[in-house]
Amino acid sequence: MPGRVFQLTGPPGSGKTTTALTWSLRRAHPTWVLDWDVVAGVLRIAGSEGDPYASAAEVVATMAGQIVAEGVDCVVVGARLPAPPAPWAHVWDALDDLDPIVIALLPSVETCVARNDADPGRRGAFAVAESTVRSSAAAQAAWRDVPSAITLDTTSMTVDDVCDALETAVSPGP
Numbered sequence: 001m002p003g004r005v006f007q008l009t010g011p012p013g014s015g016k017t018t019t020a021l022t023w024s025l026r027r028a029h030p031t032w033v034l035d036w037d038v039v040a041g042v043l044r045i046a047g048s049e050g051d052p053y054a055s056a057a058e059v060v061a062t063m064a065g066q067i068v069a070e071g072v073d074c075v076v077v078g079a080r081l082p083a084p085p086a087p088w089a090h091v092w093d094a095l096d097d098l099d100p101i102v103i104a105l106l107p108s109v110e111t112c113v114a115r116n117d118a119d120p121g122r123r124g125a126f127a128v129a130e131s132t133v134r135s136s137a138a139a140q141a142a143w144r145d146v147p148s149a150i151t152l153d154t155t156s157m158t159v160d161d162v163c164d165a166l167e168t169a170v171s172p173g174p
Contacts, residue, residue, distance in 0.1 A: 003029070003068035005098045006170065009080040009143070010105035011136035012128040013112035013119070015154060015162065019105060020075045023163040032067045034060045036078030054091050061094035068098065076100065081139055082146045101170060104143035105162070107155040112137050 008016045017035060024031040040056035048055055060076055067074040080092055080102070107115075116122055116133050143149045150169045154162050 001071055003031075003071050003073040004170070005064050005068055005074050005076060005095070005100040006166075007076045007078065007080060007092075007095065007100040007102045008105065009078065009102060009140065010107075011079070011109075011112050011140045012122075012133045013114070013116035014105040014107055014137075014140075015115065015159065016077045016079075016105055018159055019154075019162050019166070020077045022159050023166055024075055026163050027073070027167065029073050030071075031073040031075060033075045033077060034063055034067075036060055036076065051087075054087075057091045058094050061092075061098065064095065064100075065098055079136065079140070082142050082149070102143070102146070102149045103166060103169070104140060104149055104151045105154050106137075106140060106143065106151055107153060107157075109134055109137040111155045 008020050010016050020033045020035070024033045036053070036056050039059050040052040043052040043055050043059070057078070060078070064074040064076055076095060078092075081088070084091065112133050113130055116128055116130070122128050143151050150166075152162065152165055152169075157165070
């Protein structure tokens with residue numbers, strides 16, 4: 001039986017990467033994490049032609065397909081909008097072919113700003129401007145209107161709380 005693909009999205013500071021890594025280690029079912037930003041960074045460093053983020057989405061989808069074919073679940077970490085503007089409209093098409101369960105982590109904007117500011121990994125070349133966090137949070141809020149998406153307001157939740165909520169949300173019913 002193939003594994004399932006989960007796409008974890010949300011604004012910067014929402015806890016996507018931390019949640020994905022923690023959740024994958026806690027799950028009873030084997031689970032692999034693929035981070036879109038990391039793949040894009042590798043492609044950029046390698047001098048890949050074209051948009052590294054569009055290319056990374058294709059690479060991640062290919063890898064996720066191979067992972068789930070082996071019966072392992074895969075969490076894809078990557079910012080995604082429900083109706084992305086051009087030229088991003090078809091970036092996730094290859095992943096969509098795997099029928100991912102989209103999970104949007106949507107803490108309050110102020111929580112995202114505070115977490116982003118406190119993250120030591122977001123300094124120098126990896127800094128994310130407050131204006132970017134705020135605009136992304138506003139755009140990501142549109143996931144609340146997508147019936148098929150799982151959305152969580154993680155403002156007051158610990159990582160363990162989020163992982164518990166995710167496991168409950170994706171577990172098959174009785």
